Amino acid sequence: DSGVTQTPKHLITATGQRVTLRCSPRSGDLSVYWYQQSLDQGLQFLIQYYNGEERAKGNILERFSAQQFPDLHSELNLSSLELGDSALYFCASSKSTTPVAELFFGEGSRLTVL
Amino acid sequence: AQSVTQLGSHVSVSEGALVLLRCNYSSSVPPYLFWYVQYPNQGLQLLLKYTSAATLVKGINGFEAEFKKSETSFHLTKPSAHMSDAAEYFCAVTDSGYSTLTFGKGTMLLVSP
Numbered sequence: 001d002s003g004v005t006q007t008p009k010h011l012i013t014a015t016g017q018r019v020t021l022r023c024s025p026r027s028g029d030l031s032v033y034w035y036q037q038s039l040d041q042g043l044q045f046l047i048q049y050y051n052g053e054e055r056a057k058g059n060i061l062e063r064f065s066a067q068q069f070p071d072l073h074s075e076l077n078l079s080s081l082e083l084g085d086s087a088l089y090f091c092a093s094s095k096s097t098t099p100v101a102e103l104f105f106g107e108g109s110r111l112t113v114l
Numbered sequence: 115a116q117s118v119t120q121l122g123s124h125v126s127v128s129e130g131a132l133v134l135l136r137c138n139y140s141s142s143v144p145p146y147l148f149w150y151v152q153y154p155n156q157g158l159q160l161l162l163k164y165t166s167a168a169t170l171v172k173g174i175n176g177f178e179a180e181f182k183k184s185e186t187s188f189h190l191t192k193p194s195a196h197m198s199d200a201a202e203y204f205c206a207v208t209d210s211g212y213s214t215l216t217f218g219k220g221t222m223l224l225v226s227p
Contacts, residue, residue, distance in 0.1 A: 002157055002159065004157070035217075042217060042218070042219040042220060043158075043204065043217040043220070045214055045215065045216070045217075048213075048214075055213070056213045056214050058214060090157055090158070092157070092158075098208075098212050098213055099208060099212075099213075099214065099215035100146050100165070100208060100212050102160045102163070103150075103158070103160070103215070104157075104159075105157030105158045105159065106157050107155065107156055107157050108157060
């Protein structure tokens with residue numbers, strides 16, 4: 001158990017819909033990272049927050065947004081969903097501002113868009 | 115931009131055999147390099163990381179990796195495979211500002227009895 005909690009574990013929705021994925025980092029970790037894992041693209045970095053502020057941005061679509069709240073949990077919002085958004089979405093946390101420190105990954109939220 | 119290439123999407127070995135998973139990177143500055151492992155239905159966990167302190171890095175579960183700058187490689191090895199090593203292994207490299215981590219596509223290790 002990494003200590004990172006992600007909900008929901010599985011989510012099935014339709015194209016055009018909006019979903020929210022939630023992540024609770026390990027106790028004491030200030031950084032939260034979001035990654036998308038798909039068969040064709042592999043593991044893609046989406047975005048990082050550190051203590052409530054956006055720290056780094058990767059290949060995140062404009063239809064996607066994220067935030068980190070004062071209690072340090074984070075949410076990833078995916079809107080106008082397309083079939084290609086079906087993937088496993090991972091959250092990871094660390095104490096550091098950079099990924100040089102070990103990242104602790106949750107078990108992921110599997111999104112299926114029909 | 116930094117990138118990682120993992121040779122072989124699948125590697126099969128027999129229990130007790132040498133494990134060799136290949137990773138080559140491209141980076142404009144000396145990178146930090148990592149190997150993460152993903153067991154079925156779990157998130158990734160860190161096996162080991164290279165931070166320029168030593169070229170041979172030892173990790174958990176008997177794995178080690180050697181940084182070879184001349185070959186831009188960071189291959190992962192284990193002398194003797196165990197059934198419990200069956201998992202997907204990801205090599206990763208930091209960008210020049212050490213602000214993001216780019217993962218390779220992963221190599222699935224299959225271990226047969």
